[in-house]
Amino acid sequence: MVSSVANETDKKMMEILRILSEHEEILGAKAIAKELKKKGYNLGERAVRYHMRILDEKGFTKRIGYSGRKITKKGLKEIEKGLVYDQVNFIFSKFEEMIHHTSFNPNTGKGKVVVNTSEIPPEALPIIKKAFKEGLCVSPHARLEKIDEKYKIVTVCGTTIDGLLLKEGIPIIPSFAGLVEIENYTPKRFTEFIAYKKTSMMPLEAFTAGEMTSVLDVIKYGEGRIPANFRLIPETGREKALRLLDKLQKMNIGGVLKVGEAGKNLLGMPVDDGMVGIAIMGGITPICAAQEAGHDISIKMAETLVEFSKLDLITRHRKLLKEPGTPSKEKVRILLTKAWNLIQQVDFDPDTITGKVIANISILKKEDLNKALKIIKKVCEEKPEYSTSPYFRIIKLEGDRVGIASICSLTVDGVLINQGIMSTPTYSGLLEIKDDMRRFVELTAYNGSSVEPHEIYISKGMTRVYDSLSGSGRILASLREIPYVAREKSLKVVEKLRESGLNILKVGKTNEILYNAKVGRYKVGIVTPGGLNPLAAVKENGVEVKVKAVESLMDINKFFIINKI
Structure with a gap:
């Protein structure tokens, strides 16, 4: 949404309003969750009730006894404003908001970091822990909460690093999210990507389908594809950025695949003169491993911020991936060029x-x-x-x-x-x-x-x-x-x-x-x-x-x- 709901929630709020607008009868959380699933959103009844309470507070919905909700006139007007082309702008603005509010201090280990939130079945935990142990994550610090028959797992998002670079006075431009091909445990190049400013979807979320990533193959054989983000900084901020990244590594926040050289392409992504590319592993990488194994998982990207001190060290980790060598000469082409x-x-x-x-x-x-x-x-x-x-x-x-x-x-x-x-x-x-x-x-x-x-x-x-x-x-x-x-x-x-x-x-x-x-x-x-x-x-x-x-x-x-x- 673009107005008041936009800065506090995500597209699921709009989908709930749309569902209510399409039904004359009063709908409860169970019915809305079922309709959301048809639209490709895996949101449980508990989460739906939470979202609907916020919509009630904003005046977009009204509770009718114990039966459920109906949309209000104000809610209908909100739908008229919330056009899909606005969602394209909203996705990037959400990242900017998360970057702005990041407050982690690498010297004290305190402050807020951006996190992803996922719902997983208990049997998925061993696979996720294995990915953490191999260093296929932004941080091995996470939080687990038991919810009914599932777990909610909160993992550190790579957007945290964007926020910390900005706090150091380094302009950061989130550019693309996509998939990086790994060969012999070494990141080689981006094979697919979507620009942050060109889509109504969370770019990295687009690549989270089990058949698109192959994190498990990377763990077992050193070959496969993992989710990653690509951003740009000015070349004059490169040394300062490297010092910050070194500090963060000591605090168990990393996931950086490579910091490029000024004006040189990085993992197949072109970089303008005077700029430096940085490739960072997706914070959802361990969750993708469990999804590849066939587990039913719900992933929410860059969902919110939490105090880093409230996250637990899941496991000691090692660095499975090697440092990429010479820049890849093979460039990733945009779809329009091929078209x-x-x-x-x-x-x-x-x-x-x-x-x-x-x-x-x-x-x-x-x-x-x-x-x-x-x-x-x-x-x-x-x-x-x-x-x-x-x-x-x-x-x-x-x-x-x-x-x-x-x-x-x-x-x-x-x-x-x-x-x-x-x-x-x-x-x-x-x-x-x-x-x-x-x-x-x-x-x-x-x-x-x-x-x-x-x-x-x-x-x-x-x-x-x-x-x-x-x-x-x-x-x-x-x-x-x-x-x-x-x-x-x-x-x-x-x-x-x-x-x-x-x-x-x-x-x-x-x-x-x-x-x-x-x-x-x-x-x-x-x-x-x-x-x-x-x-x-x-x-x-x-x-x-x-x-x-x-x-x-x-x-x-x-x-x-x-x-x-």
């Missing part, structure tokens, strides 16, 4: 339905192919507008795997550009559907991520494509911008695309807020459904599928129409 190079090669002609399109490729077991095709067909027949197109292709692979290619919505940008209309992919998002209502609830900029966010939304189980067939759910969608002067011409091209089988959800008007997403000044937004929606529905039905977006160019003639099989 532009594919968009430029699209030559699909909607009149003749010939030419090359951009394709996503998803991998699954051969034995699951027939089931997957039935689900894809159901989605495309019942809600054709929820998929980029009804065109698919089966790709033979070695072994027991098979690929399914679907058309990526970036193909639309290629077609528009070939017609002389500059179309710029702006946001990849998650679109909530409720009957005739549509609104974006998550947005991540194409120019602020190395990975297609739709892959993340699917991996984290945030889609509800199959549910949307019945009227309410969440589908993948994306927003692109064109100059307002090109709108009339675009409408004609869009109509041809629709006739050829490619779907467009909406063409906006100049400066219009489109499905809760704001377009640039003198721009017009175009919203398209995600080409991976049918595959997301497949995964929602229990079929193991690995999705990859924006993969390659393919000739449309090699595809078949799913509705005709």
Whole structure:
């Protein structure tokens, strides 16, 4: 939220308000927790009650006897203000708030540090302690609290180091969060990242799905991927920063993977002249290890601040990872760079339905192919507008795997550009559907991520494509911008695309807020459904599928129409 709730809570507050606004009946904590889970938020009844008490105090909700809550007029107004594009700004402002309030003193060991809060089952503790012991953490100091049948574990967040650098008078710029590849126990390079200022999600939280990290492999074999953050400081503050980091290490606060040299790229991330990169391990790394082992875990990033003295030393630790050597020459590319190079090669002609399109490729077991095709067909027949197109292709692979290619919505940008209309992919998002209502609830900029966010939304189980067939759910969608002067011409091209089988959800008007997403000044937004929606529905039905977006160019003639099989 952007107004009074924004500085004290997070997006879950907005989701609770949205849920209450969508129901005329009074809802209790159990019902709200169930609805939150559908939206991808694992919040227990106790936590929901805590959040609702705050909403009551703010006047956004009202308690009705013992039954539950109803949203107030003030709460409804708050929803109108809390647009998703504001969440993009809110995420970064939340980090700034945490940085500002950090007060830990490395000389005395007293003061507040930023922490992450997670709920874990008791059986996950041995794995988490093992990660702590190997030094795969920001600090081995943590706090455990028994809550019903689970534990709440509070771990030190890497944002603490940002706050302490600032307290030393060193300007700190949190830039990206992502995954760092480890080889032979040595950090090599960032493989994926999302910019703090370009997303409505907590950037590091985007990479916490069990299949994205491999902390356990790092512990066992010295190979894998761990969550990490990347920030910049001026080169004139480098020596001062190193002295502070040395002090912190003696107080059991660390997790620094590498402090770079002035103007030299660090772990594949580019650094401007006059600046120095710092890579810091994510404070949730031990929790990710337990998640990889299959434990049901809820993670809240940079949740609050606590007194360091109230944390306990979980275990003595060693430094498993080695110091990185020469800077990696391999740079991480943003998604938009890859997208532009594919968009430029699209030559699909909607009149003749010939030419090359951009394709996503998803991998699954051969034995699951027939089931997957039935689900894809159901989605495309019942809600054709929820998929980029009804065109698919089966790709033979070695072994027991098979690929399914679907058309990526970036193909639309290629077609528009070939017609002389500059179309710029702006946001990849998650679109909530409720009957005739549509609104974006998550947005991540194409120019602020190395990975297609739709892959993340699917991996984290945030889609509800199959549910949307019945009227309410969440589908993948994306927003692109064109100059307002090109709108009339675009409408004609869009109509041809629709006739050829490619779907467009909406063409906006100049400066219009489109499905809760704001377009640039003198721009017009175009919203398209995600080409991976049918595959997301497949995964929602229990079929193991690995999705990859924006993969390659393919000739449309090699595809078949799913509705005709």
